[in-house]
Amino acid sequence: MTTPALAIVMTLAAYMLSLSLYRWMRCPSWAPPMLTGSVMLAGFIVMLPVDYDSYYLDAHWLTLLLGPATVGLAVPLYEQFQHIKQLLIPVTVSLIVGSITACAATLLIAWALGVSPPILASLAPKSITTPIAIGVSEGLGGYPGLTAGIVTVTGIFAASIIPPMAALLRCQDPRVMGLALGLNGHGLGTARGFGIDAQTGAFASLAMALNGALSAILLPLLAGWLTH
Amino acid sequence: MLKGFMWLMIFLVIGNLLQTMLALPVTGSVLGMLLLFVVLIVRRRSSRSMATAASHLIHYFTLLILPSAAGLFFLGTTLTDNWLRLLIAIVLGTLISSVVTLLTMQAMVRWQQRRDETSNRL
Numbered sequence: 158m159t160t161p162a163l164a165i166v167m168t169l170a171a172y173m174l175s176l177s178l179y180r181w182m183r184c185p186s187w188a189p190p191m192l193t194g195s196v197m198l199a200g201f202i203v204m205l206p207v208d209y210d211s212y213y214l215d216a217h218w219l220t221l222l223l224g225p226a227t228v229g230l231a232v233p234l235y236e237q238f239q240h241i242k243q244l245l246i247p248v249t250v251s252l253i254v255g256s257i258t259a260c261a262a263t264l265l266i267a268w269a270l271g272v273s274p275p276i277l278a279s280l281a282p283k284s285i286t287t288p289i290a291i292g293v294s295e296g297l298g299g300y301p302g303l304t305a306g307i308v309t310v311t312g313i314f315a316a317s318i319i320p321p322m323a324a325l326l327r328c329q330d331p332r333v334m335g336l337a338l339g340l341n342g343h344g345l346g347t348a349r350g351f352g353i354d355a356q357t358g359a360f361a362s363l364a365m366a367l368n369g370a371l372s373a374i375l376l377p378l379l380a381g382w383l384t385h
Numbered sequence: 386m387l388k389g390f391m392w393l394m395i396f397l398v399i400g401n402l403l404q405t406m407l408a409l410p411v412t413g414s415v416l417g418m419l420l421l422f423v424v425l426i427v428r429r430r431s432s433r434s435m436a437t438a439a440s441h442l443i444h445y446f447t448l449l450i451l452p453s454a455a456g457l458f459f460l461g462t463t464l465t466d467n468w469l470r471l472l473i474a475i476v477l478g479t480l481i482s483s484v485v486t487l488l489t490m491q492a493m494v495r496w497q498q499r500r501d502e503t504s505n506r507l
Binding site for chain 1: 390393394396397400412413414415417418419421422425426431435436438439440442443444445446447448449450451452453454455456457458459460463464467470471472473474475476477478479480481482483484485486487488489490491493494496497
């Protein structure tokens with residue numbers, strides 16, 4: 158018993174409540190609106206006579222906008238291109254090293270813990286932005302739904318842990334923190350980056366975009382090589 | 386802003402077409418983004434209406450991802466059988482790759498600064 162209007166009201170209510178909570182708690186990095194908002198939204202779905210699948214279908218009116226939003230990332234990417242050209246070698250090297258580490262470290266740990274291949278395939282694209290991650294996961298024989306959850310947890314964790322970690326390691330240069338946020342925490346890391354300042358956000362969206370494209374090419378190749 | 390939004394949608398449509406035609410393992414939205422990025426570099430400027438539309442959409446990224454994010458709580462036995470192992474792998478893997486990324490980029494930025502200073506002196 159859902160309608161698109163109800164799904165949108167539920168989503169907007171969870172979003173706005175989580176934003177108010179976030180501001181009321183003075184913006185803690187461990188409780189971004191994505192975390193509190195998704196918990197509240199899940200709560201609404203459980204409390205109302207609605208199941209998740211029909212909610213998700215109705216919420217398509219909203220999630221459809223992720224498409225143009227992702228395309229729109231080209232604008233901040235372009236606007237920061239001057240900085241990127243000056244830092245071509247640092248960005249390229251960090252991107253390749255970080256991209257491989259993000260995938261390999263997690264897969265090795267999961268493999269050592271005895272996780273089965275289809276779940277490993279769902280885990281492999283954990284640091285890539287959700288739309289690409291789901292496509293890669295499907296291509297590798299994973300579960301798209303599980304990947305969406307894994308990507309979200311990774312993004313929440315990366316967005317929460319990287320700013321305090323950067324302070325601890327004295328890496329608070331907006332270019333350094335931005336790159337780490339986008340590469341490890343995709344859209345959630347990027348949202349966190351834009352919450353800090355424009356340059357951090359721009360480097361995060363750069364790293365998210367390039368990591369997404371790089372991983373979408375590298376992961377299927379790597380998986381093919383591993384299975385043969 | 387509406388004109389900018391229309392252009393974003395046009396690039397999305399082109400990206401989707403390319404993805405289907407070439408059977409690429411990258412989604413249409415990412416292809417559209419890469420394509421628009423290339424176009425902006427070639428034109429050497431972005432339009433104000435496109436910048437406005439893009440910044441509004443990016444501002445609401447969290448809202449747009451919330452429906453998928455809530456899906457985590459409705460995964461059933463796939464999650465209940467594996468969640469702890471997956472969580473350990475995600476947490477440790479992300480900690481390792483975050484430290485590696487931060488330190489690599491920091492070292493590379495410093496390396497570049499030193500290189501630029503040396504070339505300025507010559």
